[in-house]
Amino acid sequence: MDIRQRLKSWNRDKWERKNHAMYTVYGENRWPWFNDRLDPDIEEFFRERNLLQLDILDLGTCSGSQAMELARRGHRLVGTDISETAIKQAKLALGGEQGLQIEFLLDDISASNLSENRFDLVLDRGCYHSICMFNHYEYVASIKRILRPGGTLLLKIMSSEEGRFVNYDKFGDKLIQMPYHFEKKQILDLISPHFGIEEIRDSFFYSSVFDPPAKARFLIVSNT
Numbered sequence: 001m002d003i004r005q006r007l008k009s010w011n012r013d014k015w016e017r018k019n020h021a022m023y024t025v026y027g028e029n030r031w032p033w034f035n036d037r038l039d040p041d042i043e044e045f046f047r048e049r050n051l052l053q054l055d056i057l058d059l060g061t062c063s064g065s066q067a068m069e070l071a072r073r074g075h076r077l078v079g080t081d082i083s084e085t086a087i088k089q090a091k092l093a094l095g096g097e098q099g100l101q102i103e104f105l106l107d108d109i110s111a112s113n114l115s116e117n118r119f120d121l122v123l124d125r126g127c128y129h130s131i132c133m134f135n136h137y138e139y140v141a142s143i144k145r146i147l148r149p150g151g152t153l154l155l156k157i158m159s160s161e162e163g164r165f166v167n168y169d170k171f172g173d174k175l176i177q178m179p180y181h182f183e184k185k186q187i188l189d190l191i192s193p194h195f196g197i198e199e200i201r202d203s204f205f206y207s208s209v210f211d212p213p214a215k216a217r218f219l220i221v222s223n224t
Ligand SMILES: C[S@@+](CC[C@H](N)C(=O)[O-])C[C@H]1O[C@@H](n2cnc3c(N)ncnc32)[C@H](O)[C@@H]1O
Pocket: 011, 015, 016, 019, 033, 034, 035, 059, 060, 061, 062, 063, 064, 065, 066, 080, 081, 082, 083, 086, 107, 108, 109, 110, 124, 125, 126, 127, 130, 131
């Protein structure tokens, strides 16, 4: 297996293990990023632009809470995750809620099976910052392919101003920082060669279970 394949399986196994431990063993969602509402800045983005009935991908959907909140506002949602337990959990959380246009699928954004020009908007609240160290180019290629021309990526990543969550995962003898904590310039250097940056601001991973919330950077990016 080449290094990319090994990294992909390493990332998948790691997230499956973590999500399994949280949802199946621990049984209660204590992920520090978990929010049963939309973050105020994300809510504001939709309200200010009066955006209705969009095709949206909630990438790295985990519990599915963000996908469900957006579907409740009338958007058509696909929530994807690399972890089978996360997808099971999201379907369970959706339960029998009627009338929502939403599906949860197993999909790896670094080798995505989602079709070309499928979405008006991708929400990534915490996926890129855990795969940027080894899947940056695959991520960019997939997002550019699945977003319609002019479509939007809402990207929320951990900020370098956050002193907590400085964890290192081990791949062989290499330490990989996860989630990566971004300086403003670092994320702009990575994203701006491929997309138009409409806005970058300081923000939080607003949470309904964790206080004070983790400091984040929030980018509004267009598929130019
Ligand atoms: C920080 S959590 C996301 C939280 C969720 N977006 C929310 O707002 O509640 C990161 C999620 O990304 C998923 N993930 C990691 N690598 C991925 C990949 N290559 N493709 C899709 N999902 C991935 C993980 O399994 C995990 O559930």
